[in-house]
Amino acid sequence: MDKVNITIIGAGVVGLAIAETLSDKYENILVLEKHGKFGQETSSRNSEVIHSGIYYPPGSLKAKLCVEGAGMLYSYCKKNSIPHSKLGKLIVAVNETEKIHLEELYDTGIKNGVKNLKVFDKNETVLLEPDVNAVSALYSPDTGIIDSHSLMYSLYKTSVASGVMFSFGNELNRIEKNKDGYLIGIKNDDYEFTTDFVINSAGLYSDHIAELAGIDIDSAGYRLRYCKGSYFSYEKKSPVKMLVYPVPHKDLTGLGTHATLDLGGRLRFGPDTEYIDSMEYKVDASKRDFFYEGANKIIKELERESFVPDMCGIRPKIKGNGIKDFIITDETSKGLEGFINLIGIESPGLTASLAIAKYVRSLLKEVA
Numbered sequence: 345m346d347k348v349n350i351t352i353i354g355a356g357v358v359g360l361a362i363a364e365t366l367s368d369k370y371e372n373i374l375v376l377e378k379h380g381k382f383g384q385e386t387s388s389r390n391s392e393v394i395h396s397g398i399y400y401p402p403g404s405l406k407a408k409l410c411v412e413g414a415g416m417l418y419s420y421c422k423k424n425s426i427p428h429s430k431l432g433k434l435i436v437a438v439n440e441t442e443k444i445h446l447e448e449l450y451d452t453g454i455k456n457g458v459k460n461l462k463v464f465d466k467n468e469t470v471l472l473e474p475d476v477n478a479v480s481a482l483y484s485p486d487t488g489i490i491d492s493h494s495l496m497y498s499l500y501k502t503s504v505a506s507g508v509m510f511s512f513g514n515e516l517n518r519i520e521k522n523k524d525g526y527l528i529g530i531k532n533d534d535y536e537f538t539t540d541f542v543i544n545s546a547g548l549y550s551d552h553i554a555e556l557a558g559i560d561i562d563s564a565g566y567r568l569r570y571c572k573g574s575y576f577s578y579e580k581k582s583p584v585k586m587l588v589y590p591v592p593h594k595d596l597t598g599l600g601t602h603a604t605l606d607l608g609g610r611l612r613f614g615p616d617t618e619y620i621d622s623m624e625y626k627v628d629a630s631k632r633d634f635f636y637e638g639a640n641k642i643i644k645e646l647e648r649e650s651f652v653p654d655m656c657g658i659r660p661k662i663k664g665n666g667i668k669d670f671i672i673t674d675e676t677s678k679g680l681e682g683f684i685n686l687i688g689i690e691s692p693g694l695t696a697s698l699a700i701a702k703y704v705r706s707l708l709k710e711v712a
């Protein structure tokens with residue numbers, strides 16, 4: 345039976361970043377991916393924003409890995425010619441109550457170590473973006489956008505060049521701990537192999553993988569629920585040149601209907617938040633009014649008819665109330681030595697991907 349040293353489950357941006365990061369120290373790494381190519385799920389269905397780290401509770405993994413990851417990502421983009429742009433972002437308060445929340449957000453951003461944040465009054469805001477509705481705004485000049493496909497391709501290419509093996513079109517459906525490590529089984533195939541270490545980076549299915557390994561995911565707090573986020577694009581020329589966000593939901597379910605631009609200058613609004621029971625990626629065209637009204641709250645004189653259904657993505661939300669952090673942990677205490685779970689890697693997972701990989705490497709160093 346074949347044996348590999350490290351098996352990474354999932355070739356989304358996080359699995360790819362982990363593969364690339366581990367490849368300069370470890371040999372015999374396999375990435376197992378059920379689709380025929382990398383990045384076919386959440387990693388290619390998001391806003392492609394490089395977040396600065398304003399929103400997340402100070403001290404959380406989301407805050408730390410977002411701030412560190414954003415810096416790492418800008419350096420990586422420069423070094424590897426990945427298309428990106430530091431457009432800047434405004435979070436706009438449209439009334440006095442939101443203004444108070446905006447100031448709280450500023451304090452959170454400062455505590456998280458976000459640099460260059462500024463609070464602008466109405467006049468300063470309209471000097472930057474004349475078509476924005478605001479009584480005040482939080483300006484984050486270091487927020488940007490990235491071509492996530494180019495990033496993933498670069499991570500994939502470097503990993504392959506460093507000897508990482510990729511097995512596409514193979515879905516893991518069995519994990520058994522045995523005296524040699526872990527036995528991995530593949531769906532619709534008699535093929536199985538053993539591995540010393542497992543890194544579960546399976547995105548929307550990471551709770552399922554943890555369960556296959558024998559973890560009680562309810563008592564561990566790993567069970568996921570799916571939160572769909574749809575986008576509508578704006579067919580006319582964008583009236584704004586930077587990213588414009590409303591003040592977010594208190595529980596951070598989503599960041600509110602915001603305006604993002606892609607590298608071609610195309611304007612999109614979204615994502616909204618809709619809890620779903622099964623995976624489906626259709627955008628409901630009847631949501632046009634909802635998107636128009638959300639967008640109209642923060643940007644003036646948009647045309648309702650120019651809103652057209654675009655794409656959607658699904659967030660792997662950890663079940664339960666309140667703001668949830670990323671779970672990135674070695675499961676030795678559960679009897680699974682060398683098994684690292686990454687659960688609930690929702691936004692800012694793209695921004696944080698390189699820092700997450702560095703963190704996983706530090707966990708692995710303790711056991712490998």
Ligand SMILES: Cc1cc2nc3c(=O)[nH]c(=O)nc-3n(C[C@H](O)[C@H](O)[C@H](O)COP(=O)(O)OP(=O)(O)OC[C@H]3O[C@@H](n4cnc5c(N)ncnc54)[C@H](O)[C@@H]3O)c2cc1C
Nearest residue numbers: 354356357358378387390391393516547573657693694695
């Ligand atoms: C609507 C939306 C907007 C977002 N916007 C942003 C943003 O602007 N900025 C930001 O930083 N983040 C954003 N995010 C978050 C970001 O997209 C994710 O955190 C990131 O893509 C997660 O990457 P991943 O590799 O963990 O997961 P995925 O991309 O889901 O990859 C997991 C992989 O595992 C594979 N897999 C699953 N089960 C198995 C199995 N049994 N066997 C083999 N392979 C398996 C899947 O096929 C998949 O390819 C957004 C997310 C959503 C949903």
